[in-house]
Amino acid sequence: MASVAVRPLRLGVMASGSGSNFENLVTACRRGELAAEVRQLVVNNPGCGAQQRAERLGVPVGVLDHRGFQSREALDAALVETFRSAAVELVVMAGWMRIVTQRLIDAFPDRLVNIHPSLLPSFRGARAVEQALQAGVRLSGCTAHLVRLEVDGGPILIQAAVPVLEGDDAASLAKRIHRQEHRILPAAVALAALRLGLLQNAQG
Secondary structure, three states, rough: OOOOOOOOOHHHEOOOOOOHHHHHHHHHHOOOOOOOOEEEEEOOOOHHHHHHHHHOOOOOOOOOOEEEEEEHHHHHHHHHHHHHHOOOOOOOOOOOOOOOOHHHHHOOOEEEEEEEEEOOOOOOOOHHHHHHHOOOOOEEEEEEOOOOOOOOOOOOOEEEEEOOOOOOOOOHHHHHHHHHHHHHHHHHHHHHHHHOHHHHHOOO
């Protein structure tokens, strides 16, 4: 009996900064830890670390500089077009530092996953690590969640806790949170896909 070829889930990734979560996703896919393939990266900051990582890893990368668009909706329309051209099935916001609109959310309903450096619903928005330190909490962490119009307000997929140590500053705490982001993001992508039957469909 002939074996059925496995078609990996087709992922798109959005990033604005260094791109460590993007590279970790690519690595998880290529190691077989996630039955997926990163088909397209989009960055909004030309020359950022994520773009450099994509070029090194051989992943197609598009640059959509938000400064060249008249509105958030126009940027999101370009994102949708780019991902659809690459036949992307699920999109991961891996350090995308722009607020998205309903245009993008509607194009990928329950297929848009974000990683955020706090234990949501605490410390939403920008500078979450600094917010946690200023609040004096003893436990921080990260959250992977589905994206909704409310910033960092969508249904939670997976969280990981990270203790705040005596003498921590934003850099030291962020470094430990990033390690946990790398651990939970591939699992969150798999969970989101399984909930939609995408990984099952990808198996043939």
